[in-house]
Amino acid sequence: MPLDLDEGDGPPSFLDMITTAGYRAATAALRLGVFPALAEGSLPADELAARIDADPRGTALLADVLVACGYLTVDGERYANSPMAGKWLAGGDYARVERFWSTVLFDSWGELETSVRSGTACLDFYAWLAGRPETLERFQRMLSGHAEHIAPEVAGLVPVGETLLDLGGGHAAYPIRLCSANPALHATVVDRPEALNTAAVEEAGLAGRITLRPGDYDELDLGADFDTALLFNVVHGRTAAANRTLLRRVAAALRTGGAVVLLEHDEHPADPVDEAFTRVFSLNLFHGQGGQVYPTREIVDWLLAAGFGEPEVHPLESSPGQSVLIARMGGTR
Ligand SMILES: C[S@@+](CC[C@H](N)C(=O)[O-])C[C@H]1O[C@@H](n2cnc3c(N)ncnc32)[C@H](O)[C@@H]1O
The missing domain is CATH 1.10.10.10 (Winged helix-like DNA-binding domain superfamily/Winged helix DNA-binding domain)
Incomplete structure (x- = not known):
C-alpha cells in the first residue's frame, strides 16, 4: 500500500x-x-x-x-x-495482474450489494469475461503464469496413469507438463471454447496426446475409466450444490482406484495480507459465480459423499496459502 x-x-x-x-x-x-x-x-x-x-x-x-x-x-x-x-x-507480469484485478473491482463490483442481498451471484463472471477479450487474455495469462510457477511441485504430486481428465484446464499448462514427463500419458482438457489454448498444445508438440474439448463440464459426457481427474481452482467458482453434483460426475468418469486432484486456496492463510486478499477473493467469487473459498472440511465432505476416500492434503511450498487435495475413487490409496 x-x-x-x-x-x-x-x-x-x-x-x-x-x-x-x-x-x-x-x-x-x-x-x-x-x-x-x-x-x-x-x-x-x-x-x-x-x-x-x-x-x-x-x-x-x-x-x-x-x-x-x-x-x-x-x-x-x-x-x-x-x-x-x-x-x-x-511492464511485465504483475502489471497484467493489476490490470485484471482493477477491471474486476471497478467494472464488475457495481452491483455487489445485490448479490449479498439476494444470496445469488448477480454477475455471470465467465460470460462477463467472454465479452472482454483483453481481460479474458489477461485472466488466462495470469492463470497460466501461476501454473508455470507451481507446476514443478504440483506435477510431482499428481498420480499419473495413462489417462488424465483436466476439467476447467483451458490453458493446458498442467497436461503439457505431465504429458511431456510421461510419454504414455494421454490427456483430455474440458473448458469453455474461448479458454482453450490450442496454440500452447501445438507448440509443445502434444496435439496427438492432448485433446481439447470445448464445452460445459456440467453438461458434457465426461467419459469413463480415467486414471486421474484434475479440478484445479474449479470448486471455489461454484455453489456447494453444483460441486456435489460435479464430484459425482467426476467419480463416474474415473476407474476404481483412480484419483481426483483438487487445487484450492486455504480458507485462512497465515499471512495477514494473504488473509485479507483471500476474503476479497472469496467475496468476488460469491458475486461473480456463486462460489467462495470453501473450508477444506466442506470439500472433504463432498468428496466422501461422491464415493471418494479421505483425501491427502498437501500445502504447496511454491504457493503458500494453496493446497493440493488427492482422493481416490473407491477409498483405496
Ligand atoms: C479459475 S480457472 C482455473 C484454470 C486452471 N484449472 C488453473 O488452475 O489454472 C477456471 C476455469 O474453468 C473454466 N470453466 C468455468 N466454468 C466452466 C464450465 N461450466 N465448463 C467448462 N469450463 C468451465 C473457465 O473457463 C476457466 O478456464
Whole structure:
C-alpha cells in the first residue's frame, strides 16, 4: 500500500476513500501507459501527456494524485516512477495482474450489494469475461503464469496413469507438463471454447496426446475409466450444490482406484495480507459465480459423499496459502 496514513488522520472510511481513489487513479495510469512512459526517466507533465496521447492538464492532475499516493515522485516539474511503480507497474507480469484485478473491482463490483442481498451471484463472471477479450487474455495469462510457477511441485504430486481428465484446464499448462514427463500419458482438457489454448498444445508438440474439448463440464459426457481427474481452482467458482453434483460426475468418469486432484486456496492463510486478499477473493467469487473459498472440511465432505476416500492434503511450498487435495475413487490409496 503506497499511501502511509495513520489512524489519527480521520475516520477509517475516509482513508479507504482516499486509497481507493488513489488505486483508481493508478488504474487509469496503467490503462493510459503512464508507468511505461516514465520507465526511461522523468518527464514534465506536458511531455508525459504527449507520450501517452492525453490532455496535458488532465495528465498533470492525475500525476499529482499518483504522487500523493506514492506511485510517482516529482522533482520540480518532472514526474518519475517511484521505485515500487518502476519495479512492478512499468511492464511485465504483475502489471497484467493489476490490470485484471482493477477491471474486476471497478467494472464488475457495481452491483455487489445485490448479490449479498439476494444470496445469488448477480454477475455471470465467465460470460462477463467472454465479452472482454483483453481481460479474458489477461485472466488466462495470469492463470497460466501461476501454473508455470507451481507446476514443478504440483506435477510431482499428481498420480499419473495413462489417462488424465483436466476439467476447467483451458490453458493446458498442467497436461503439457505431465504429458511431456510421461510419454504414455494421454490427456483430455474440458473448458469453455474461448479458454482453450490450442496454440500452447501445438507448440509443445502434444496435439496427438492432448485433446481439447470445448464445452460445459456440467453438461458434457465426461467419459469413463480415467486414471486421474484434475479440478484445479474449479470448486471455489461454484455453489456447494453444483460441486456435489460435479464430484459425482467426476467419480463416474474415473476407474476404481483412480484419483481426483483438487487445487484450492486455504480458507485462512497465515499471512495477514494473504488473509485479507483471500476474503476479497472469496467475496468476488460469491458475486461473480456463486462460489467462495470453501473450508477444506466442506470439500472433504463432498468428496466422501461422491464415493471418494479421505483425501491427502498437501500445502504447496511454491504457493503458500494453496493446497493440493488427492482422493481416490473407491477409498483405496
Ligand atoms: C479459475 S480457472 C482455473 C484454470 C486452471 N484449472 C488453473 O488452475 O489454472 C477456471 C476455469 O474453468 C473454466 N470453466 C468455468 N466454468 C466452466 C464450465 N461450466 N465448463 C467448462 N469450463 C468451465 C473457465 O473457463 C476457466 O478456464
